[in-house]
Amino acid sequence: MEQQASQNKLAARECLVAADKFIKDSQFVEAKKEIEKAKKLDPTNLYISAFIDRINYFEKERNPVPKKPIPTPKAPQPNVPTATPKATQPTVPSPITAPPNPVTVKQPQAPAVPQVKKEPTPVVVQQLPQQPKPEPITDVVSAEHSFDPEPTKEQPPAPVVKKPSIEPVYPQTQITEPAPVSSPSIRDQRVEPSITQSQLEEMKRKIDILTNALEEEKKAREDMNRQHIQQSIAQFRSKLEKAWVDGAPPQDKLIEFEQLATSLEIPENVVRTVQREVKIEMYGRAVKEVISKRQLLRSSSSTLEWLRKVYKISMEEYLEYESKFLMDLVADQYKGTILQISADDETKKNVTPRLKSMGYAVVTSPSPEDALEKIDKLNPNVILCESNFGSGSISGIRFLHILRTNSKFGLIPFIFLCNEEDFSLLTSSELRPNEGFVKKPTNIDELSSLINTKLLWFREYIMSLSK
Amino acid sequence: MAKRILLAEDDEDNRDLVSFVMKRSQMDIELLIAENGKEAVDLAVREIPDLILMDMQMPVMDGYQATLAIKGDSSTSHIPVIAFTAQAKPEDKARTLQVGCAEHYSKPMDPEELLNVIRKYLQA
Numbered sequence: 222m223e224q225q226a227s228q229n230k231l232a233a234r235e236c237l238v239a240a241d242k243f244i245k246d247s248q249f250v251e252a253k254k255e256i257e258k259a260k261k262l263d264p265t266n267l268y269i270s271a272f273i274d275r276i277n278y279f280e281k282e283r284n285p286v287p288k289k290p291i292p293t294p295k296a297p298q299p300n301v302p303t304a305t306p307k308a309t310q311p312t313v314p315s316p317i318t319a320p321p322n323p324v325t326v327k328q329p330q331a332p333a334v335p336q337v338k339k340e341p342t343p344v345v346v347q348q349l350p351q352q353p354k355p356e357p358i359t360d361v362v363s364a365e366h367s368f369d370p371e372p373t374k375e376q377p378p379a380p381v382v383k384k385p386s387i388e389p390v391y392p393q394t395q396i397t398e399p400a401p402v403s404s405p406s407i408r409d410q411r412v413e414p415s416i417t418q419s420q421l422e423e424m425k426r427k428i429d430i431l432t433n434a435l436e437e438e439k440k441a442r443e444d445m446n447r448q449h450i451q452q453s454i455a456q457f458r459s460k461l462e463k464a465w466v467d468g469a470p471p472q473d474k475l476i477e478f479e480q481l482a483t484s485l486e487i488p489e490n491v492v493r494t495v496q497r498e499v500k501i502e503m504y505g506r507a508v509k510e511v512i513s514k515r516q517l518l519r520s521s522s523s524t525l526e527w528l529r530k531v532y533k534i535s536m537e538e539y540l541e542y543e544s545k546f547l548m549d550l551v552a553d554q555y556k557g558t559i560l561q562i563s564a565d566d567e568t569k570k571n572v573t574p575r576l577k578s579m580g581y582a583v584v585t586s587p588s589p590e591d592a593l594e595k596i597d598k599l600n601p602n603v604i605l606c607e608s609n610f611g612s613g614s615i616s617g618i619r620f621l622h623i624l625r626t627n628s629k630f631g632l633i634p635f636i637f638l639c640n641e642e643d644f645s646l647l648t649s650s651e652l653r654p655n656e657g658f659v660k661k662p663t664n665i666d667e668l669s670s671l672i673n674t675k676l677l678w679f680r681e682y683i684m685s686l687s688k
Numbered sequence: 689m690a691k692r693i694l695l696a697e698d699d700e701d702n703r704d705l706v707s708f709v710m711k712r713s714q715m716d717i718e719l720l721i722a723e724n725g726k727e728a729v730d731l732a733v734r735e736i737p738d739l740i741l742m743d744m745q746m747p748v749m750d751g752y753q754a755t756l757a758i759k760g761d762s763s764t765s766h767i768p769v770i771a772f773t774a775q776a777k778p779e780d781k782a783r784t785l786q787v788g789c790a791e792h793y794s795k796p797m798d799p800e801e802l803l804n805v806i807r808k809y810l811q812a
Contacts, residue, residue, distance in 0.1 A: 467711040507712070511799075514705045519798040527800040531712045574700045 233263035453485035465503040468531035504532040556580040557602030562592045589620035603634045608643035634675030690716045694737040696728035698746045709799040725749025744773040759788035
């Protein structure tokens with residue numbers, strides 16, 4: 222039994238060797254018959270299935286199934302025949318390549334290789350890796366040689382060619398592709414076949430210009446929006462100030478302002494802030510105004526409390542801004558004491574109240590003689606004096622000369638309120654830096670400016686003494 | 689309709705202060721100003737205000753004389769006159785009431801208090 226089995230195995234091997242010959246000659250029908258015989262003789266022979274796969278493979282190559290047409294690179298074609306034999310050489314098993322027979326001469330003529338060369342499409346190339354595992358084939362080769370001690374000229378090339386023809390083909394197609402360094406890749410060529418570097422640069426430049434233009438437009442739009450909002454806020458604030466000038470407006474007015482803010486598209490938080498600012502601002506102004514007349518008020522604190530209600534200022538808001546109000550009051554409240562020497566009703570009526578409203582304490586005196594009696598106790602910061610008091614009284618100029626001799630009052634600001642006749646006299650006289658004059662009827666702004674100038678000089682003079 | 693108040697006051701600061709308070713009274717008030725008693729009488733006859741605030745110490749014609757004149761005129765006798773004066777002695781108060789003033793309000797003023805007095809007469 223064992224002998225029989227052994228004989229069958231040998232016979233099966235012979236069938237496979239014969240099948241191998243038929244495959245090389247592309248006689249696949251005959252080859253299949255031999256394989257079938259081998260299968261019957263020795264079904265356990267592992268190489269039978271490998272031979273079937275080989276036949277299928279070559280049959281497919283002869284009648285390739287049309288697949289997606291992929292452009293065939295022109296370059297690879299000429300490389301295939303040269304590359305294939307080279308690749309086959311090193312992989313030839315030594316027992317086969319060693320004998321100095323025409324095997325090596327016949328190698329290029331092996332049918333398998335030309336078939337591959339004839340079909341250099343990527344379809345074939347892509348299919349190659351999916352072919353039967355090369356290891357069994359190699360094993361077949363070794364098996365063939367193991368039971369074929371005298372290989373014929375045609376026998377060995379089949380497996381020898383076979384394996385290299387499968388493996389190297391794929392890399393060859395890669396090799397034949399254009400070198401990425403010297404030229405753009407195939408992919409790039411397909412996408413932008415005609416774009417040159419200069420065109421790319423030009424496109425980039427245009428994109429940059431467009432991007433900049435868009436950025437500028439965006440900025441301009443933002444500026445416009447900002448300006449629009451600022452204008453809207455200014456408009457809203459102006460209307461609020463008018464409404465709040467004499468205290469909190471009635472509820473229906475407040476609702477109108479809410480609607481106005483909505484129509485002006487002012488954000489709600491901005492509306493709240495502006496409302497609060499305006500309210501506080503108007504209250505602050507009212508406080509200043511009323512405090513300037515505090516001597517006419519029974520109680521400053523109760524007046525401020527009343528104003529707080531009028532402007533709907535909460536206690537929290539009042540406390541928050543109290544220091545600011547007080548600072549403003551201190552800054553504006555007292556600018557100095559003015560001794561105003563005048564018998565002119567017009568001056569007393571027009572000038573005195575204005576000076577008081579500016580924050581000066583004004584003490585009036587009808588004549589220079591009366592002023593001389595008061596001046597020591599009063600210790601004024603500024604003296605305003607008529608240039609002429611008529612008969613029965615010393616003139617203003619004489620009064621000035623008297624003061625000049627006084628070490629305490631000789632340098633304090635002294636301003637004449639002069640009429641037309643005295644104006645020319647005073648312009649030609651030699652007045653000291655602390656002295657000046659304004660023409661009647663008195664321009665209050667001119668007078669105020671002159672007072673400030675003289676006070677500034679006096680302060681600087683005092684500072685220079687302390688150095 | 690706005691209520692009309694005649695203020696007879698010779699001192700500018702006082703006029704400004706009363707005006708300041710009236711504007712913030714939250715009442716619909718029109719303020720008429722006279723700088724002496726004579727002007728006050730003329731304005732009262734011409735405008736027939738709802739209330740008169742009368743300073744008693746004024747040039748040309750003082751508040752007492754002006755009040756007497758207003759109360760003596762049938763067209764203005766119904767107008768309440770509030771004596772608005774710095775004279776706060778009891779005899780001064782008695783005198784103002786004697787000439788026909790409805791109320792005696794002493795300076796210096798308290799805004800809220802003055803407004804309460806004004807409200808009282810405007811509502812009556």
